[in-house]
Amino acid sequence: MAVDLLTLLGETYPALGAASSSDLVFWTTGALARFAYDAGDGLSRRVPFMASRTTVAVVAGTASYALPARHVGTFHLSVDGYSLRPASVEELDALDDDWRTYADYPERYIEGLGGSKTVRLHPNPIVNATGHIAYYEHPDDDSTTLAVPDALKEYYRLAIIGGARGSEGKGAMPEVAAWCGRVMGLIEQVAAGYWGAG
Amino acid sequence: MTAAELRYALLQRVGEIIGTSDTDTFFTDAEALVALNAAQNLFAFATLCLEAEGTLPVTSGTSAYAPATTLPYWILPLRVRDSSDAKIRPATMAELDALDPLWQTRTGTVSRYVNLGYDLLYVYKQATANLTVTYARSPVALALDADVPMIPEEHHQALVDGAIPLLRLKEGDGELAKTLPYFERFVAAIQLEAGRVRRRNVNFDHQPPELDKFDLSKLFKLRATMQRKEANSGG
Numbered sequence: 001m002a003v004d005l006l007t008l009l010g011e012t013y014p015a016l017g018a019a020s021s022s023d024l025v026f027w028t029t030g031a032l033a034r035f036a037y038d039a040g041d042g043l044s045r046r047v048p049f050m051a052s053r054t055t056v057a058v059v060a061g062t063a064s065y066a067l068p069a070r071h072v073g074t075f076h077l078s079v080d081g082y083s084l085r086p087a088s089v090e091e092l093d094a095l096d097d098d099w100r101t102y103a104d105y106p107e108r109y110i111e112g113l114g115g116s117k118t119v120r121l122h123p124n125p126i127v128n129a130t131g132h133i134a135y136y137e138h139p140d141d142d143s144t145t146l147a148v149p150d151a152l153k154e155y156y157r158l159a160i161i162g163g164a165r166g167s168e169g170k171g172a173m174p175e176v177a178a179w180c181g182r183v184m185g186l187i188e189q190v191a192a193g194y195w196g197a198g
Numbered sequence: 199m200t201a202a203e204l205r206y207a208l209l210q211r212v213g214e215i216i217g218t219s220d221t222d223t224f225f226t227d228a229e230a231l232v233a234l235n236a237a238q239n240l241f242a243f244a245t246l247c248l249e250a251e252g253t254l255p256v257t258s259g260t261s262a263y264a265p266a267t268t269l270p271y272w273i274l275p276l277r278v279r280d281s282s283d284a285k286i287r288p289a290t291m292a293e294l295d296a297l298d299p300l301w302q303t304r305t306g307t308v309s310r311y312v313n314l315g316y317d318l319l320y321v322y323k324q325a326t327a328n329l330t331v332t333y334a335r336s337p338v339a340l341a342l343d344a345d346v347p348m349i350p351e352e353h354h355q356a357l358v359d360g361a362i363p364l365l366r367l368k369e370g371d372g373e374l375a376k377t378l379p380y381f382e383r384f385v386a387a388i389q390l391e392a393g394r395v396r397r398r399n400v401n402f403d404h405q406p407p408e409l410d411k412f413d414l415s416k417l418f419k420l421r422a423t424m425q426r427k428e429a430n431s432g433g
Binding site: 173175183 | 266315336
């Protein structure tokens, strides 16, 4: 299921004192959409509800691979069906001083080495293989179709109203923004119970 | 109650003039319907009271599926069975790794499933089969006057309680604060139904959360310091 952002915005305008986008006084449609995108982005990092998967062509001699563009965290990584364990640089330093050059069948992986959006396999692969990664990502904020469940539609609606009313200016209603935030918090806790906390 | 009846009850409760020649409205029918649908969506999400059953075809050679594509209004699985009605048990990735290092490519009779996030479901083992999935679903939005909410009828009035503060958001301040006891009643209805669902679905793979364990106190009050001060006009 997907939520159409433009339809959602249209349903939200009355709560902001407008009949349509042309009636908006204190906000632009772009700003309201940004509140929705930011809320979805934050939620997806705290509650891994946007799960996805992809394959990676593992090449002999190549240890690092780019993660998907919207990747937030990894559920599971495997190479040719064999699961890899997550590791840290500290663990590998303790395991082997020459871990960066050691080559064999991969058994572990490190994410975000040096702050980059990559995953590094250890040992360095010695044969070509197929990697599978199950991960969670943040929503695409360049699309007006939010690929999120219908059940979270109200989270987005409250994020738009709360974001607008929480902005400084003549349209500010801090009590509305605070209440919207609390209801969003309730929805988030329920979602975390279903889809796990990230 | 029908959508028309609920909308009437809601607009009456927020003081909208109905049944006179006065055509000026502060809350339109469309706004009321949006608020009612929002309340129903929240209710169904927090209670998992709406269930549906569908078929998820699986094929040998594929271990991962996107159930929301096949099963409409999908929220999460409650029970998965194979064609012989045998239960397929939920598992985690770590459990499958411990069970079988090559679980992602193993073929055989499907015996486990892993649900990740909202729309990713893995099966172990791989087979060509049709799985029967009982799942929690979102409601269909109310659109026409004759539409009836999908949640249990005893809670239809609770939708009005939940919709009132959502309508009053555009006024904020004291008007919103006055409606929060209605929201408290709405949440109480959610807790009641969620408890009933947990007792009814004790053998299902997922349960609605126990809202009693959440701190709900701040949902039912506005902080006085955050309310705008009334102008010095004696009011």
